[in-house]
C-alpha cells in the first residue's frame with residue numbers, strides 16, 4: 422500500500438487537462454511539489470531556452486526560497502543583487518538584478534546595459550507578499566513589450582494570483598500573455614503542489630524532450646492531483662469568481678466606510694479575493710518603499726486585539742488575507 426510510487430498517473434493528465442482547457446495563456450504544464458520548485462524550474466527553463474544567465478526581479482516581490490532570488494538590491498549604482506540570507510553565496514546572488522517596482526526607467530537602463538545577459542524578468546503580476554502593491558496594467562504591458570523586443574522572457578509568478586483573481590489568474594485579469602507562468606497553492610487544494618507552464622515551444626526544452634533537466638519523486642503525486650482536481654472543479658462552477666469578488670468587496674467596503682467615518686488612518690486594499698490591511702493615508706501603494714515600517718506597530722496592536730476576540734489574522738502587517 423502507498424499513496425505515491427514516483428511514477429506518472431492518469432490524475433496528472435486529468436488536472437492538466439482541466440487547467441489547459443480553461444486557460445488560454447499556457448499550452449503545456451508540468452507539476453512539481455511547491456511554488457519554490459516551480460519558480461526554480463521556470464528560471465532554469467528561461468536560462469536554458471535563452472542561453473543567458475541574469476534574472477531581473479523586483480524589490481517587494483517574493484518567489485519562494487530559491488537561492489538566486491533571496492537577494493536584495495545592491496547599493497549605489499550596482500543593480501546586481503546582494504545575498505539576503507545566510508547560506509546564499511555572492512556568486513549566486515550576482516546572477517540576479519533587483520529593481521524597484523513601478524519604475525520604467527530602471528528597467529530600461531538595466532536592459533540597455535545588460536541586454537545580452539538577461540534571460541528573464543520575473544514578477545508577481547499582483548505583488549501580494551509584501552503588502553498588496555498593485556501595479557498598473559500599463560506597467561505590466563510595458564514589461565511585456567520591452568522583454569519581447571529584447572529577446573528576454575517574461576515570467577509571471579502566479580503562485581498566489583493564479584486561480585485566485587480568476588481561473589486564468591493575473592494573465593487573464595490583465596489580458597497579458599507572459600512566456601512562462603508559475604502556479605502553486607490553490608492548485609493543490611491544500612496539498613503540497615506547484616506547477617509551471619508555457620507554450621509548447623518553450624516547454625519542449627524540458628527533459629526528456631529537451632536538455633533542461635527537471636524531475637521530482639513526489640511531483641504530480643495522486644493525493645495532491647486529486648485535491649487539485651476537486652478544488653479547480655469548484656472554481657469552475659458558474660459565478661464562483663464573481664461571488665467571491667462580491668463577498669470580498671462587501672467585506673472591504675464595510676470596513677473602509679467605517680474607517681473613513683471615524684477618520685482612522687486605515688484602509689483595505691483589495692483585488693479579487695485578496696485583501697490587505699494598511700495603516701496609511703496613501704491612495705496607492707506601488708513600491709515596497711511606499712510602506713512605512715512605522716505603521717506596523719498599529720498592525721501589531723490590531724492583531725493582538727483581534728486575536729483576543731477570536732479572530733486570527735496573518736501575524737505580520739506585510740501579509741495579505743484571502744476570502
Ligand SMILES: *Cc1c(COP(=O)(O)O)cnc(C)c1O
Pocket residue numbers: 455456457458460483484485486545550578579580581605606614615
Ligand atoms: C508562496 C509563494 C511562492 C513559494 O511557494 P511555496 O509553495 O511556499 O514554495 C512563490 N511565489 C509566490 C508569489 C508565492 O506567493
